[in-house]
Amino acid sequence: MLELRAITAGYDRRTPVVRDVSLTVEPGEAVGLLGPSGCGKSTLARVAALLHRPDSGTLLLDGAPVRHWRHRAPREVRTAFGVVFQQPRLSADPRLRLDDLIAEPLRATGRREEAPDRVAELAATVGLTPDLLGRRPHEVSDGQLQRACLARALVLRPRLLVCDEMTSMLDASTAAALVAVVEDYRRSTGAGLLAVGHDRTLLRRWCDRTVHWDDIARAGGPNPRV
């Protein structure tokens, strides 16, 4: 269970992007967060995934407050989260072959010996062929690379998945395929999900509960946008 209480965060202390936002993801629940571009929803997703330290507010993971973010967070807290970003090109190391990309979290946590089995299993789950696993990111399409990024997010069997606009660069069929992979994983492990996006139809279809940014952010929070 993930609780965000009165989170204020941003990149400049004088003008925080996220002001006083609270959001809860119950165990096994799928929460969709809807909002327009530039409203701060991705920043909130980064805070929830421990990737951005908030200026103030509390984050509780299974009831225990989290005090450290990014590399300072203890490993068992950090590895509770799996994250998939919007742009696979920007979130994949261009030098790594796809099988190394997927195995990277295992290597980083000293579980290198599990890699061959786990990578093969996940590649089948997300629909990557052995031929594709030997390639580097510039040799595959956006859809194929996002499949690898999803496999990387699942490799440590996280209790919570954070998907920030996971499908907005993808065609309809690949989007539906990746959502199906996430849902299969959640059904078998009971993991929670925070899905951030701007596609109302998609999030309503995907998630148990959809909240709109305007309803959880204090008035005046979002950036003015033309």
Next chain:
Amino acid sequence: MTQRPVVLSVRGLSVRFRMPGGRVVAAVTDAHFDVAAGECLALIGESGCGKSVLASALLGLLPANAQTAGEARLGDLDLLTADERTLARTVRGRRIGLVPQSPAAHLTPVRTVRAQLAETVAALTGVRGRDALDTATRAAAARAAFPEDHLDRHPHELSGGLAQRAATALALVGDASLLVADEPTTGLDRDLVDRTVEELRRHVDAPDGTGAPGRALLMITHDLEAAERIADRIAVMYAGRIVELTDADTFFGSPGPRHPYSRGLLQALPDRAFTPIPGMPPELGALPDGCAFAARCAWATDACGAVPELTAAAACATAPVTTGGGLPTAAEALRTGAAPPPAAAVACHHPHMPEDIRA
């Protein structure tokens, strides 16, 4: 539609990339289509199916290892054989306007929108003099609904929607008769997508004061909702080939598309079945013999071992039935005369039949 003058006419366009080690990547194979003035043709398909290569071929922006075949006529000019000098001086910006995929990356980061727009206006329209140029620049911004008080901003100070309008303003300056929009809505939120496509539609419809029936727009996208809002006709591309060409109303409404791939794409939408097409598209460098979709198709038969030709969809109410005999293929029609490609066509051995005509 038939009265409207055809602006772009593509016949048998193919693009091959020669790769190291003698490999050949078949990015586009035998594409046939027309785009008329005042019409929007949306070219849809998965990423990596060859859509953007097709756009680059029209603009003469292919890398050096590309080989093209066929022709793409813009008026009396064949874009595929035109030399770089002709393309640079008379085509890009003047006869074809490009609305880029990522406007923020397309604009020069260190110059203001006003400076870039003024430079384009001066280069393309021959307006001279500081005051005249300033007026023309503001008029150019207004055409794309770019707010005047944002003209002195740099690209990084603009939201995605405004950067899109700035890029559109640049594409419109030369009054090109053909606009090519390459994934103009990728990464934008739904409201911005709607606004962007509405604005593009307005530029397609707007008579340019001379009584001409507006511009032609070729929009390349994987966003089916955006295509539904803007397009008059839909071309579906799969593994480098156009597999279906049909009216947008037929495609999104009833009886729906006829190619199994098009039907699968529509069924993957979250407001429909939300089920993916099984498998992944083949590599353009290692296409199977025969129909490239057969491996993912539930209806595949032995006949799919041969490449299906793009056949006029005579069974479809919107398609004109030209001959009394068998269905003419697009390629045959082209060999026998200068007939345009059929308004509705499908490349499949077993296309979906609407219930009422199957009997």
